[in-house]
Structures are given as C-alpha cells and as structure tokens.
Amino acid sequence: MTARRGIRRLLGAGLVASLTAALAACGPSGPQTINYLIDARVNNYNVNTVDGFSSGAVMALARVLPGFSYLGPDGELVADRDVGTVSMEQGSSLKVTYTFADGAKYSDGQPMACDDIMLAATAMGGHVKGFNAATGAGYRDITNIECTPGGKTAVVTFARGRDYADWRALFGVGALLPAHVVARKAGVANVVDPITKNDTAALAKIADAWNTGFEMHPGKVTAEDFPSAGPYRVAGYTTDKGLELIANQAWWGERPAAEHITVWPRGTNYDTALKDGRIDVVDTADLSAADRMQGRTESTAPQNRAGAKDARPLSVTSLVLSGKGAFADPAMRKAFAACVPRDTLARKYGANGLVWSLRTVAPADSLGSALNQQFAKRYPRADAARARTLLGDRQGEAPGKPTVRIGYVAPDAVDKAIVEDIANSCTAAGIDVTDDSATELTPASLGKDVDVLIANGPTGIAAAGTASGFPAAYQLFGGDGLDLPDFRDAQVSGAVNDLSLTVSDSARLPLLRSIETAAWDSVVSIPLFGTVRAREATDKVQRVVPGMAATGTGWNMDRWTRK
Template identity: 25%
Template sequence: MRLRGISVAAIAVTMALTACSAPEDESEEQARADSDRVAAGEAPDAITIGWNQPYYSYNDDTSDGNATANSIINYMLRGDLFYYDENQELIRDESLGTFEKTSDDPLTVEYTVADDATWSDGTPMDATDLLLSFVGQSGNFNTIDAADDVSNLGGEVYFNSSSPGLPLVTETPELSNDNKTLTLVYSEPFADWEVALDFGVPAHVTAMKGLGIEDPQEAKDAFVEAVQNNDAAALSPIAEFWNTGYDFTSLPDDELLYLSSGAYEMTDFVEGEYVTLTANPDYDGERPASINEVTVTYNEDPLAQVQQLQNGELDLFGPQATTDVVEALEAVDQAEIETGVDATYEHIDLVQDNGGPFDPAAYGGDAETALQVRQAFLTAYPRKDIVDTLIKPINPDAEVRNSFLVTPGAPAYDAVSEAGGMQEAYGDGDAEAAAQILDDAGVEGPIDVRVLIPADNQRRSDQFDIVQPILAEAGFNLIADRRGTWGEDLGDGTYDAVSFGWQSTSTAVTESQATYVTGGLNNLIGYSNPEVDELFDELAVTSEASEQESIQEEIEALLVEDAIGSTVFQFPAVVAYNKEVIGNVTAAPLNPTIFYGYWNWTGPEEE
C-alpha cells in the first residue's frame, strides 16, 4: 500500500442508494487470461469500478438527469467536442467535430461535425444533433416557463434544462446545406462560449420517438423543419421525449435509447446493482478504450467498498473520505491510495419557499424577520468545529471555505471572499450572538428546523451531531430527517435545511449561475434576488478577468447579505485502486473524477 497526494473531485451530490454486487466472472479460463495479461504489464481485459449512486438517465442535460451518476457513464458512452484534463485545462477532442469563433462582433461560433462521425446504430452524426442540444438547453423555444409534468406537456413546449449562454443566441442557428455545420450568432458577448454547446442525445432517435417516424433521416428533417418554423405542435412531443424518454434504471429492450458515439457501448444494466460497458469496436477517435470491459457496481457504504477492494471484487473506487475509510484502506495490502483536496464543497442550504422557519411566509410575509432568523442560524452554525473534527484528521491543512462562487486557491478567492464577508458575517459558531439576533427579531424559540440527512452517510450524521447542541443553545430545535431517498427529495420543500456538496464541472465563470438565479436549475431553496440575477447576466457577457472578479465580488456580498446559507469546506478526496490489477490511474479534479483518462489505464505499475 502506498499513499500519494492528488487533487481530485468527488460527486456533485452524495446520494445514498441500494447496495449491489458485480456480475460473476465468465469463466476460469477468462480469469487466467486476464491474470496473464496483468502479469505481462498489459491492461486487464475487464475491471470493476465502485460508485455510490446508480445510473438512471442517458440524457444528463435535463434538470432531472443532471447528476454525476449519469454523466460518468455517458462520458464513456458518448463522444464530446471538449473535456477537462487532470490540470483543469480545456482540451478539444476533434474525433467527432471541431468548433471555432469566426467573429467577435457579433460573437459567432461555427461547429463542424466530422465526416465519419456515426452513432452506433449506423446513423451518421451531423449538425442536427448539435441543433437538438441547442434547442434543449437554450429555452428559446419553450412556450411555458415550467411544467408540473414534463412527460405530458399538453401541446406546450418545455425542454427541462437551462444554460447561461445559449439563450443569448436569439436567432435560430444556421445549418449548412450538407447539415454538417451549425452556426451560432450571439446577441451579446458570452465569456464561456467555448463550453456552451456539445453533443448530447441523438437527434434522430429523439425525433423518431417524439414524432412517431421510423426513418432516421426523415425524422431529423422533420425536427429541423419544426425548429425553423417554430412549430409548437411538433416540438411539444419532441420535448416530452427529450425530457424523460431516455430515463431508465435497467437495460432497455430498445437499443436506440443508449446509442454510443464514444469509446464504450452499454451491454448490461441490472437495476440497483451494476452497469457494464464494453469497448465500441467501431470507435476510432482520440480516446479509445484501453480496457475491454468496465463494470460499475453500486454501493452507498464506502467501508463495504473497502472490503470489496480487499476481496478483489473492486478494482477502483472513490469513496467519500472519512478517517474510518482511510484507516480501513491503509490495511489493504494491494491498495494504492491517493488523497488530497477536490473540487466539491460542502454547504448548508436554508429553504425560503416552503412555509418553514426561514420563509417570510412563516412570519406573515415579513421578509426582514425571516432574514434575521436565517442570520441567527448561520451565526450559530459551527463551521470551524466541523472542519476541525471531521476534515482536518484527513487533511491537516483544511480550512473553512468562505466563498459561494470561487474555490480556495483560485486567483480570485481571497478578493471575492473578503468582499463577500462571509467569515465576518457568520463567524465560527456563536450561539450567544445568535440568540441575541432572535431576541432582537422578536422571535421566541425553540424554532423547529427539519434537517434532511442521507440515511447511511456517516459524515453527514457526524455533522448533525456537532451542529445540533450548539444550535439548541441559540434557540433552534434541529430535527433529523433521515431518508434513503434524500437525493431524489432535494428541492421538494419537505425540509428546512440540508447540507450536501456541489461539484465544479468546469472552470466557466457562469457555472454557479444556475444555483443562485431565480428559478435556476440548481436553485433548490426558492431564493430570488433580481439584483443577483442582473449581475449574473452581466457576468455572462463580460470577458475581462478583472471585471469578472469585480462582478463576482458584488454577487458574493449579496448572497451573504441575504443569508441563503453558507459554505463549509472543500471535500477531502480519496481514490483507491488495486495496484496489482490496474495502473496509470489519474483522477481529474472536475467531473468525471475517477473515470477521467480511461484511455490511459494500463496494467499494474512497476514498484
């Protein structure tokens, strides 16, 4: 066992779900062949990777499918125009196509699909696939702002997604005559244009299913016509299928629902247990599979995964880091362990639209009283105690994070965190000061606060145990609401506070916009501040770094002033793999974390 330092990311929202087991080995003969290859230093024919939440959607561009559990699998199934490497550098992959800025005024970006790009059913890929991604994420074709049931729109158009930049393309994108080139013309500059658009789900399948057309080309033509004519009657069923048609929890009978354009194909999927990916024989791009078969098994218990690694049932996994997990891994002889700090950060959210203690509705619409109650809660919340007790034993250099928008260590962190004033506003857990705030607000305790906690997540349980007595001194009665389905319940209004992790998926300055703007994809607390909305809109069209930082400082200060919650710490990271089976594992700090670099995986490294 060796320990190495890294910087890796965990998951966007750590969810507790059903335990599982991997499929049995095909034969003793295959096992011996694998062993011979490993001994020769070659990559094994098959490996098993552990994860904590099962896959459930092939479309991770929807608000419901936007989860790391889906994106890590889709990352291996579908090709991309770009990705981030282990140094958070944006890398272009030209296997399926290219893109370039052809004008600054107006901002114009031209995408060209490679001539030989093909879906695994044999249908050529073209700019129609990119057009579908644009239509799905821009919101420009929606006829309603939201839908209670996105699977039955009743003739209305609602693509259940959002993007900070694509809405700025107000004119319908232009398709070339051969349907290989798509041109976006922005009405305003957009700072993150390079990461605004990528391939998503196949246009031909979406249109075939939505419109009931059997021929792939005919279906694509019908979709393009619907877009160009802004035909709501045709776009409505297409949107319905785009929203939910690619959601599944076991291998569908219809192979069109999980086509490949990347290095792997999905060949098996047992609900709640495992998904198996097999190398795509037709893929000839820049990131080919180095290992023929990858099985991802699901288990929410990291200590159980440690045991699976020791038993040879797992070859690679990235658990939520706790002292118990690290100590258990250190006892596994064949374990290679990498530890460090990742791009996910813990935060505490206070819900403002559920009639609970942080909602003005609880005080007859008195927003100022609700604000003071939130301020009191955050003033008592012992962020430093949490870091000292739970994180420093794993990462001795760990500190409280004091910014919603910027990661510690980033160039703008010091200035933005200082301008925001989170540390000054909330301190490190002062129950007496918090009680005084409640008294000044004329609010008597104890105030019941329902805290949503994943049923089997030890670190979140430990956090609750640290927080509860201190908040009780301040006048808050914290009620633990432990659920095995907590991840599915986020944002449903049935709790008052929750602590979980947001993961950075890119270096875009607009990445956090969806979390804090009114009605944003990740705005789970009902927060709304028109000034914040306007500043994020301004940030999106600002390209100068110093001006971006200035806007971020303004946003940060408003978020702190509004007492929406607070950040707590950066996740400590642990990646473990069987050094006797696999080598050259380099986890990335951004999504897809441990799945990054699958094309570089080899047999065991030399000691």
C-alpha cells in the first residue's frame, strides 16, 4: 500500500494503561502487538461469498488479502501498486490489462498469477453455475480473459456497451483468492484450463472449493489453506487469543510497522480482552465498547442524536424484508412499514438523528440530501390506523394477529432496542413483532428463521459501504447475491444496470429516482438511518486512521505503531 492519506485525529484519548494491560499488549511478538476489536464474525477467508461478504472478514483481512486497489479512509478507491499495475484501453469495448508486480507472491512461496484473476471473474461473473458469490456487480459484464496458467498478466475484456463505471474496484481488496489452493482442493492442475474449456465436472469441484474451502473458525486454521499475499498473514485463530496476524516474511512491499496484530471478532473472548484493558483500536457499532476501551465512565452516546455531529456515513441501517411467507403479500409489507417508527429510531440511533429513506444512496453521497428529501414522505413515522387499513387489504387474510419475526446477530444492545421499539409501535396496529435474534444468524436465515433482517448495508452487520455506492446498489438487481428478498423487477434491474455505467450526477439522478420509487412501491426493505459506528484508538497507538468503508479502520493496519 504505497499511497497514504494524512493521519486524522481520533476521537478522545484513553486513560494511562495499567501495568497489566501494558504487559498483555506485548504478546508473543514483543511491544509491537496491537489489539483490534471488531463487531462481526470472521468465519470465512473468502470475503466474496454471501456469508463472507456479510461478515467482518474484510475488516480483519484487508492487509492479508490485497488486490489491485484498496478502499481509503473515505471509501475512495486507491490503486495498490505493491500488488501490480493496471492499464485501461478504451475502444469498441473496455479492455483492462492487469500485471502483477515481479515479486508478488503468497506466503507459501507461490507467485500471484493471472489464475487468481480468472478465478475471481468466473466465481463472481454469474455465467458459471455453482458459485455462491455475494454479488456479480461489474464481473458479470466481463466477456473474456486472456490468461496463460501461471502468467503474470491478464487482459480483461468487457461486453460492448458494458463499460462498468467502477471497474477500478474489480479485483481489489479481498477479491483475489489463491487459485493454486482452490486447484489443489478441487483436484485439478490449475483453474484456468477447466474454465477455458468449460469442463463442467471440474468447474463443479472448483466452485465447491471456492464456496467452502476457506471457512475458518477458532481452532480450525491451517497455514497451508490460508496463504497471504499481504503484509500480514494468519498465524492462529482461537477463542482465547483471537485472530492473530503476524508480519508476512514473503511480503515484497514496505514492511509492516507492527509485527503482530490481534483481531478480536465475535466468537472470541473479545469481552475479556476489553475488560483486561488489552484493546487498542475499535471499529464497532457498539458505542459502549469504545467508552470501555477509553476508560470513560459515562456513555458518550446521546439520547437524541439530532444534535450529534456524526460524519456522513457510507452505509444505511435497514430492515430487509423476506419475499416469502406473510411478506409475500405486498399489503402485509406495507402494513408493517406503516407501523415502524422510523422517526423515533433515527432520533435514537441514527447518524445525526436523521431518517434516511434511500437504499442505493448513502448520506455521504453528493446526491444524498436532496434525494432523501424527495422520499421523506414514504412511511416517515408510525401510523397505526393506516397499518390496520392495509392489513385489511391482505389477500386470503388469516385469522388472528400476523406475527413478524425480526432477526439480528446477538448480542446487540442497539438492535435489541430497535426491535422493542418496533414491537411496541406495531402492537397498536394489530401486528405482533418478536425478537428472533441468534448468535449464528446469517443472510440465509431470511425467509426461513426470520421475516426481517436488521442489516448495515445490503446484507451485513459489519462495516459497509464505498464512496461509489457499488456494489450495494445491486441489492435491487434481480438474482444478485445481495438481493436477499429475491426482488424481481425487470425495469429496476435495467435501471441498476444503467446506473452501473453512469458517472455524472445528472445522469444518476433519474435512475436513482426510478429505482427508489419502485423499491418503496413494493416495500422491498425499509431504510432507517445512516449507520453510526465507533472508530477509535487509545493514546497507546499511532497512525490509526478511521475507515468509513467496508474495510473499516483496519484498512491501514500495517502502518499502526505502538508508542
């Protein structure tokens, strides 16, 4: 990562660390050990599957699995020239040449090769069955890749008229998995030949290896399955010691400043580490965790966020509705939306206390404020009378009160309070709302175990968002992995397609209006507010720069140092 942004001042300063905390921070690699708490699971090395995308994997592994670009502190794309170079040729169709740096190799000694690019494009392109990709945004527009197995260069050609505007994000941070590991697990010599020859039997094995071969859980991590191409590599993963990252000796770029980073995700004893004073950096929606880390005895979260001075976020907290069961009926979806107290929820938990009414545009977007006003009258607050009327419009109305099961990954104090507020409001409308949270809840739970999923961004509970708004916009593209409700509307999918080719705000505006109008008419989901997260570090560490995007504050962890 050669390009750097100026270091910002983090919120607050911690109290003087106790002797116990100081000794704990030393860890196995001396005084450069830094402990980083995140609020999501890390259960997959592959951040491109549906589960991997929704988790905290890319927050933890951004400097383990680099690509040709990374997300800077404001979600902007920055070329990662340590990995290689990219050149674009504009002709009858977009053509992009990717060349890996001469020294680019994995921690197991295997070189990075165009095989990695071919695998990523195939897995996420949607043209080969069997891959459980989180999204096909941009990759679905690729029609050809020139790659010789083991070669350092790939030439990627896009379909004519399909010049994906955010093409620089493709094959970026987290997108490239070690193709040689996938080939080994699939029992093939390399992944390029089966893809080129359309060998369906081999492709099925490759897809299975890509989907399931990189699952990682505490106590079940072996180095040969998780080689790194970044400044850090995975050294161990246990509930007691967290996810341990150490300097990758095969890394060809600038050596990381800290030899050892321990990431504490859900599923580890992160709370014990927090109580013991070991945590140095947090990126979490649990604002109390930052207070505890800094030694603040009183909560800094205001009761009314309308007076807060939150940075405009890149992601939106929403209620994602299932398209099955009770919510298969549009009248039921509308009735539920009518009893959700969006104004109350935003005031208590949202960025700047502002109700957000958009799915494809975040508050940080240049069009955000103006466009949000245009949809401000869509279910702005609870209206029990309207909800009861809409309930009466249901087809084949069943006797008794309808029940709505809301799910989120537990424990989560804010999500729990959100469900309680919705339940209290919807009771007056004749709708029972239950809290069906679970520690192992995943996007696949929607429509099975729960009717509604509380999500930050399209699917997740971790940090989310990019400056471009992609791939999040694909949550309304029929059949995409981000389309959890399975919303199928040809006009909306077409508009998302056109949006993905568009750069100027004047061209984006009518497309976004069309997309959001249709989404509200069908009540695919219910946006609530811009997401609030704590991104802080104690005064024991330096060079920590808060990251507003999906990679979170760990985007530059290789520059962190301990005082």
